[in-house]
Each structure stands twice: as C-alpha cells, then as structure tokens.
Amino acid sequence: xxxxxxxxxxxxxxxxxxxxxxxxxxxxxxxxxxxxxxxxxxxxxxxxxxxxxxxxxxxxxxxxxxxxxxxxxxxxxxxxxxxxxxxxxxxxxxxxxxxxxxxxxxxxxxxxxxxxxxxxxxxxxxxxxxxxxxxxxxxxxxxxxxxxxxxxxxxxxxxxxxxxxxxxxxxxxxxxxxxxxxxxxxxxxxxxxxxxxxxxxxxxxxxxxxxxxxxxxxxxxxxxxxxxxxxxxxxxxxxxxxxxxxxxxxxxxxxxxxxxxxxxxxxxxxxxxxxxxxxxxxxxxxxxxxxxxxxxxxxxxxxxxxxxxxxx
Amino acid sequence: xxxxxxxxxxxxxxxxxxxxxxxxxxxxxxxxxxxxxxxxxxxxxxxxxxxxxxxxxxxxxxxxxxxxxxxxxxxxxxxxxxxxxxxxxxxxxxxxxxxxxxxxxxxxxxxxxxxxxxxxxxxxxxxxxxxxxxxxxxxxxxxxxxxxxxxxxxxxxxxxxxxxxxxxxxxxxxxxxxxxxxxxxxxxxxxxxxxxxxxxxxxxxxxxxxxxxxxxxxxxxxxxxxxxxxxxxxxxxxxxxxxxxxxxxxxxxxxxxxxxxxxxxxxxxxxxxxxxx
Numbered sequence: 062x063x064x065x066x067x068x069x070x071x072x073x074x075x076x077x078x079x080x081x082x083x084x085x086x087x088x089x090x091x092x093x094x095x096x097x098x099x100x101x102x103x104x105x106x107x108x109x110x111x112x113x114x115x116x117x118x119x120x121x122x123x124x125x126x127x128x129x130x131x132x133x134x135x136x137x138x139x140x141x142x143x144x145x146x147x148x149x150x151x152x153x154x155x156x157x158x159x160x161x162x163x164x165x166x167x168x169x170x171x172x173x174x175x176x177x178x179x180x181x182x183x184x185x186x187x188x189x190x191x192x193x194x195x196x197x198x199x200x201x202x203x204x205x206x207x208x209x210x211x212x213x214x215x216x217x218x219x220x221x222x223x224x225x226x227x228x229x230x231x232x233x234x235x236x237x238x239x240x241x242x243x244x245x246x247x248x249x250x251x252x253x254x255x256x257x258x259x260x261x262x263x264x265x266x267x268x269x270x271x272x273x274x275x276x277x278x279x280x281x282x283x284x285x286x287x288x289x290x291x292x293x294x295x296x297x298x299x300x301x302x303x304x305x306x307x308x309x310x311x312x313x314x315x316x317x318x319x320x321x322x323x324x325x326x327x328x329x330x331x332x333x334x335x336x337x338x339x340x341x342x343x344x345x346x347x348x349x350x351x352x353x354x355x356x357x358x359x360x361x362x363x364x365x366x367x368x369x370x371x372x373x
Numbered sequence: 374x375x376x377x378x379x380x381x382x383x384x385x386x387x388x389x390x391x392x393x394x395x396x397x398x399x400x401x402x403x404x405x406x407x408x409x410x411x412x413x414x415x416x417x418x419x420x421x422x423x424x425x426x427x428x429x430x431x432x433x434x435x436x437x438x439x440x441x442x443x444x445x446x447x448x449x450x451x452x453x454x455x456x457x458x459x460x461x462x463x464x465x466x467x468x469x470x471x472x473x474x475x476x477x478x479x480x481x482x483x484x485x486x487x488x489x490x491x492x493x494x495x496x497x498x499x500x501x502x503x504x505x506x507x508x509x510x511x512x513x514x515x516x517x518x519x520x521x522x523x524x525x526x527x528x529x530x531x532x533x534x535x536x537x538x539x540x541x542x543x544x545x546x547x548x549x550x551x552x553x554x555x556x557x558x559x560x561x562x563x564x565x566x567x568x569x570x571x572x573x574x575x576x577x578x579x580x581x582x583x584x585x586x587x588x589x590x591x592x593x594x595x596x597x598x599x600x601x602x603x604x605x606x607x608x609x610x611x612x613x614x615x616x617x618x619x620x621x622x623x624x625x626x627x628x629x630x631x632x633x634x635x636x637x638x639x640x641x642x643x644x645x646x647x648x649x650x
Contacts, residue, residue: 078555092471096464100486104524107501114504167395175388191403193632195585197604198621202406205413205422212424314494321608330496337500343507350500
C-alpha cells in the first residue's frame with residue numbers, strides 16, 4: 062500500500078500500524094528485542110560468566126582471583142574430599158528419586174484409575190497445596206516435626222515403637238542423635254518437598270493409558286496383576302522418567318535443606334554457597350555449580366531414551 | 374465416570390486396601406506438615422519444638438506485629454516483588470505476542486532461552502548472576518535482587534499469556550482490522566480485554582514466586598534481607614522461635630492468596646476451551 066493511498070486524516074497510530082503491517086520483520090524485532098536483550102545479556106551472559114569463572118583460580122597466598130585461564134580449579138573437583146561431596150549429593154538425589162517414585166506411584170495410580178470426578182479434584186488440590194506453599198515454611202514444618210522432642214518421636218512413643226526409632230537412629234552413617242540431624246531426616250524433607258513434581262507427570266502418564274488396552278488385556282485372559290505389570294506399568298515409565306528429572310535435578314542443586322536438616326556433612330549446593338560467600342572463592346564455587354549441570358545433561362540423555370520428554 | 378467405576382467392578386478391578394492405604398499415606402504425608410506450622414504459631418513453648426504443645430496463646434502474633442525487622446523485610450520483599458512483576462509482565466507479554474504471531478528461524482531456541490531460568494536449578498541461576506556481578510564489579514543493591522527475580526518471573530507471565538493467545542480466535546483480530554481499527558486500537562479493544570485475566574493471573578503468580586524466592590536471592594542480595602532471607606537466617610540462628618512461627622503462617626497466607634486468585638481467574642477459560650472442543 063503506498064503512502065498516497067492513505068486518507069489525509071490518517072492518525073499517527075494508523076501510520077505506525079501500517080508501517081509494521083507491511084514490514085512484519087520490523088514488528089517481530091520490535092516485540093522480541095526487549096525480552097531477548099534481557100534474557101540474552103542478563104541470563105546467558107551470567108551463565109557464560111559462571112563458565113568463565115571456573116577457568117580462573119584464587120591465588121593461595123593473596124586470596125585474590127587471578128583472571129588467567131587455567132584448568133586447576135576444575136581439577137580441584139577431583140580431590141578426594143570434593144569427590145566425596147559429589148558422590149554424596151548424587152547418591153542422595155538417586156535415593157530421593159526412588160522414594161518419591163515409591164510414595165508417588167500408588168497415589169498417582171489411585172488418582173488416575175480409581176478416583177471419581179470429585180475425589181480426583183480433591184486429590185489434585187491436595188497435591189498442589191504443598192507445592193503452592195512457601196518452600197522455607199515447608200522445610201521449617203519438618204524441622205518442627207523431626208526434632209527430638211517433636212511430634213514424630215511422640216507418635217513412636219505412643220505406639221510403643223520408641224525402640225524402633227532408636228534402633229534406626231543407631232544405624233551407622235544414616236543415623237544420628239535425632240532425626241533432624243541425620244541423613245534420614247534430610248532425605249525425608251527432600252522427598253516431601255519434591256514429591257508433587259513426581260506425582261503430576263506420573264498421574265498424567267497413567268491417565269493417558271487407553272482404557273481399551275486394559276480391557277483388551279483382560280479379554281485376552283490376563284489377571285489384573287499381569288495387566289498391571291505388562292500393560293500399565295510399561296506405559297507409565299515415561300511419566301516416571303519425567304518426574305524423576307525434577308526430583309533428581311532439584312535435589313542436586315538444593316543447598317538449603319541439607320543446611321537446615323541433617324548431619325552437617327556438605328552437599329554440592331552447600332559448598333557452592335560457602336565458597337562464593339565468606340570464602341570468596343568464586344572460581345571454585347563456579348566449578349562446583351557446573352557439576353549439577355553436567356550430571357543433569359547425562360541424566361536427561363538417559364531420561365530421553367525412556368520417553369521422558371513426551372510425558373513432560 | 375460412574376459407568377467407568379462399574380466397568381472396573383465387573384472386571385474385578387477395584388482399588389485394593391493396600392493401594393488405598395498407600396494413596397492415603399501419600400496425601401497425609403503431603404498435607405499434615407502444613408497443619409503443624411499453623412498449630413505451632415499458637416504454642417507457648419519458646420525454647421523447643423516439644424509436642425504435645427504445653428499451651429496455646431495468641432501472644433506471639435502481637436510480638437511479631439511489633440517487630441521492626443520483620444516489617445522491614447516485608448517491605449523489601451513487596452518492593453522487589455512489585456518491580457519484578459512489572460518487568461516480567463512487560464517482557465513476558467511482548468515475548469508471548471511475538472512468539473504467537475510470528476514464525477521464524479531459531480524460534481525453538483528462543484523458547485528454550487525463555488524456559489531456561491526455571492529449568493536449571495536455582496543455584497545455577499544464582500551463582501551465575503553472582504559470578505557476573507563479581508566480574509563486572511556490580512555492588513549488591515535492591516536492583517540486583519530485582520534483576521534476578523524478573524529473569525525467572527518472565528516465563529510465568531509468558532506461559533499464561535501465550536496459552537491464552539493460542540486459545541483465542543485469530544478471526545477476532547482480523548475482524549477488528551477489517552473494520553478499520555489500527556494495531557493499537559486492535560490491541561487496546563480486542564487483544565487486551567481478551568488477555569486481561571491471563572495477565573492478571575501471570576502477574577499474581579510472578580508476585581508469589583518472587584515473594585517466596587530464596588535460593589537465587591541469597592546470591593544477589595548481599596546483606597539485604599527479604600522476608601524469605603529473614604526466615605532463613607532465623608532458621609539457621611534462631612533468636613525468637615515463636616516469632617518465626619508466626620511469620621511462617623503469615624508468609625503462607627500471603628503467597629497462597631495470589632495463587633488461589635490466579636487459579637480462579639484462569640479456571641473458567643480452561644473449562645470453556647474444554648467444552649468448546
């Protein structure tokens with residue numbers, strides 16, 4: 062449309078609209094540039110800064126960061142002490158993922174297959190409710206409950222099972238003086254905080270299992286148990302894989318839960334936080350922060366094989 | 374649904390007791406702890422977390438009300454959340470409009486870029502910003518906190534707005550242009566009313582997300598205390614536990630209301646799109 066075709070009274074708004082209507086690329090650039098600049102400069106820039114920092118090192122004598130590319134900070138990750146921290150974190154993430162699966166599966170299964178409309182709405186709300194509540198407050202709730210004088214000890218005592226709790230706490234490594242200062246406590250809180258992330262994709266995957274498959278399986282003579290293990294469970298695996306991405310990744314990166322509940326043995330997140338803060342060793346903190354990203358890259362590659370991305 | 378349940382019964386497939394118990398345990402496990410937070414806000418016990426509670430009192434609500442440091446933390450949190458929400462609404466909306474309207478090379482990588490801040494663990498976002506501030510010699514300030522929060526709030530607004538745009542009929546926009554409205558008028562009278570509740574819902578979620586955030590904030594706040602940071606420091610080094618209990622209940626209420634509001638605002642549209650198909 063040529064400018065001559067415009068009525069003489071065309072307002073500024075009309076003119077601008079027409080300009081962008083005839084030049085869609087200009088419109089796209091105008092809309093997309095601000096968010097791209099923000100995310101590109103602030104977010105991607107920061108990620109590169111993180112990567113860059115891990116190639117610098119802190120001079121042992123002056124305590125100052127030396128801005129020369131070197132691999133010595135990344136090599137420090139493979140010192141036995143640091144390897145221990147990495148193994149401990151990855152092991153905790155695996156255990157948390159398994160327990161989330163074990164607790165989440167029956168809940169999701171019941172929700173997807175047996176709950177009526179009303180019951181399903183209640184279940185859904187009950188799974189989302191904790192997810193919507195403040196993260197710190199939820200961790201705090203467990204600090205209240207796991208304390209030596211807290212409600213869990215009381216319940217065990219009332220049930221006459223105090224000896225069982227003591228026996229569990231007496232176990233080497235995972236035990237401790239009380240639940241709130243043991244690995245068991247840390248694990249319980251992790252499971253509690255990330256459980257909804259496992260349930261939601263799992264429930265969605267179970268719901269997508271076509272009813273006709275289950276009926277066909279029954280018609281062909283399979284008992285319910287067989288139908289479950291040969292039809293339903295295999296079809297739910299993408300959902301489990303998708304949920305496990307969240308539980309695994311979130312546990313790897315968290316530093317607040319092991320800081321508040323658990324034996325004081327460090328996890329990756331805790332050392333990242335400690336090194337960037339008072340220790341002032343940002344290069345080593347950056348190197349440690351790259352570990353969860355690298356582990357997650359491997360984990361995502363495995364999860365993809367199980368069809369996790371189709372269930373997200 | 375009822376006929377479904379009947380079919381299950383016919384096939385001998387009702388939920389067994391074991392499954393019911395396991396599902397019930399899961400629900401209890403997820404929701405019981407929130408009840409304890411509420412309960413402990415009324416405890417007379419100052420030193421420990423003893424259960425059963427030695428007594429009930431309303432005293433700590435008054436004490437918490439009079440604490441200047443709590444008010445300062447709430448003030449900072451609200452200011453940060455407001456600024457982050459405004460930035461997120463502006464950037465998230467234009468991003469959603471661009472991604473909805475245009476098809477172009479590299480679109481997928483831009484979607485990934487928008488999602489990345491919530492896909493990567495918070496600690497990576499946090500330490501990245503911290504590393505960048507260190508490289509650029511940026512001192513910690515109110516704006517360093519807002520910067521971090523806005524970055525991960527954009528995606529919340531973006532998701533809400535683009536979901537709404539995808540559900541709305543493109544013919545409305547075409548009709549508006551055919552009737553002689555220019556882009557601004559179409560946006561003002563057709564698109565904006567259509568997006569309004571999605572924007573409000575996205576904004577409320579962004580506010581709640583920012584008000585709650587602690588992991589990224591610990592890396593970008595320096596010595597400043599937002600409300601979650603205040604709680605965290607109280608949890609690490611308790612001064613007055615009952616005050617912390619009361620603040621915990623307060624935080625739960627403040628984040629809960631906007632999320633519930635957002636849920637109600639977007640709920641009807643989900644139903645509408647569901648029945649329409």
